Amino acid sequence: MIQIKTETLEEKATACVLLRDCVAELKEGIDLWIDEVAETLVPLLNFYEHAEVRIAAVLAMPEILKSSKAAIEKRLLQKSPFEKLCSDIIPALVEALVKEEVIKISAVMLDSLEDCLELSGPVLNIDQIKRFLSVIMDVLDTSMSIPKGDEASEQGVKVCACLKIFMKTYKGSLLQFFDQLLSPMEHMWVKDKTVKERKIALKIFTDVVEEFREEALKFCESELSLLFKACNDEEPEVQEIAAHGIGVAAAYGGSIFKPLVGEAVSALNATISDSMAFHRDYIMAHDAAVTALGQIYLFHKDRINASEKWLGYRVVNFVSLKRFSMIFGSGAEAEATLPPFWFLTAITAKSYIIMVSEDELLRQEFAYLPKIIAAFAEILWADDETLATEETVNRVNKQLRDFKSRLPSNIWSSILSTLEPSRQNVLQLSLSS
CATH class of the missing domain: 1.20.58 (Methane Monooxygenase Hydroxylase; Chain G, domain 1)
Structure with a gap:
């Protein structure tokens, strides 16, 4: 039988x-x-x-x-x-x-x-929407009780994917459910939770903020406080995802985020200035923190003095246009949005690109120009399209020529003398071509 x-x-x-x-x-x-x-x-x-x-x-x-x-x-x-x-x-x-x-x-x-x-x-009624959210959060909680491993992580990722589409589809009906949507941050951002669990909580948080923007941040005071504190966490992965969350809040938070800029910058500075910041285990957290600062500068520039907050940080060697393209656009579109005398500056950890006013820098008695020109010399010396596109190289050359024409000759020569001979040679060759 x-x-x-x-x-x-x-x-x-x-x-x-x-x-x-x-x-x-x-x-x-x-x-x-x-x-x-x-x-x-x-x-x-x-x-x-x-x-x-x-x-x-x-x-x-x-x-x-x-x-x-x-x-x-x-x-x-x-x-x-x-x-x-x-x-x-x-x-x-x-x-x-x-x-x-x-x-x-x-x-x-x-x-x-x-x-x-x-x-x-959008075919579900309000009761079905409420039931969906209840079930999906229960499934998320259940997935976190699975013995730690790939299955738990995969389950969490799939829940996030469903929630993201659900929020896009039912956006107009979800304002009354913010507490439910944001509950993972409160439940999963505590000391005994794993990094994977915190990543899932952050993914849901960022999806909510991206979708609902300022409206969501009205309900996120406690969540942002958790992110600010996490920038001091002993785990570099936690620092990294916290910095990413702050960057998303800065990009989409509008006027709601502005009063928090000072606290956000202080929190990110804790990650950036950490004594271990350039250790290989911490470099991604450092990069994420600088990226978040870039978002704050881009969307809340009126709250930040660029020369004091940005260029005091270590300028790195390599530039990638990918992040620049994501934030500012590329090619003619990007050029059209930039005011005169603005240029690309690579700052710290693995290639984040921001825009800083040239006049703002020149007012500082050229204090930051050696770092900038050294970074530009590294770009030209590397001659590697995976690090800097042809478009980036052309803009670097254009800016270097402008610097040379505007700076007193003794200042220009003094800056060149601080470079390694190989970098001096490639810079001079580029300017003469």
């Missing part, structure tokens, strides 16, 4: 896989039977007698929605059947997820739920 039952379950699993494959292959061609397919497979999300049946049903859910959506796009169906399928499938996946005890299957469910959310649009 046991053998017969097992064989029957295997056949059931095979049938589910075949049905799912038919939907995936036929796409809109199965639209006439899509309701019957859904009615067959949705209940099997809770088929606990056989894991493979559940997995096949879970994997079929996005395919059903894709098929229905394709039929609508090709005008084979009206819109209403697709919306009904969405409002049936997504809550069913959510309820199956909260009951699922097999971690690998719940991971598959999260993937399918993410796909269905991307396909569906």
Whole structure:
């Protein structure tokens, strides 16, 4: 009897896989039977007698929605059947997820739920939204109780992905749920939590802030306080992710963040000025802190004296245009946004690029120019497109020529004399070409 039952379950699993494959292959061609397919497979999300049946049903859910959506796009169906399928499938996946005890299957469910959310649009009512948030936070808590390892980390990442899409889709309905959305920061940012757990909490925090901006920061005073304190944490990874969170808050926080600029800069300075800052284990934290300072300078420049806060830090050798492009744009678009006499300055740890007023620097009796010119000489000497693009090199050359023409000759010569001979040679060769 046991053998017969097992064989029957295997056949059931095979049938589910075949049905799912038919939907995936036929796409809109199965639209006439899509309701019957859904009615067959949705209940099997809770088929606990056989894991493979559940997995096949879970994997079929996005395919059903894709098929229905394709039929609508090709005008084979009206819109209403697709919306009904969405409002049936997504809550069913959510309820199956909260009951699922097999971690690998719940991971598959999260993937399918993410796909269905991307396909569906805002079809859930307020009670279903509330239920989704409750379940997804429970799943997150459960994932943190998994013995530490890749499965726990992967589960947390998948929860974050679902939440991110959910927030984009239901943005207008989530203002009343900020406490729930931000709860991971409070629960997972305590001393006994692992770095991976804190990273997941921070990911949710940054997604909320990116999506809701100033509106979110009104509710984030305690979360920001946690980030400021974490800049002094003994773990470099914690320092790094805290600095990243501060940078996101600076970029999206607008007027809500402005009163916190002083506290944020002080916190980041603790990471930057740490005696271990340039140790290989801490360099990424140092880089993240400088990146966050760059965001503060970019969005809250009126609260910072650039020459005092920026160029006192160590100028490094190499420049990458990638971060510059992400923040300022690139090419003609970036050039069009920059006022005259502004230039690229690489500051500290592994290539963060900011914009600093030339006049502001020249007022400081040229105190910072040796560092800047030394960094530019390193860029030219490296001659490596992975470190500086051709566009960056051209702008460096242009700025060096401008410096040479505007500086007193004795100042220029004095600065050159501080460079290594190889750097002096490449700089002079570049200026003469």
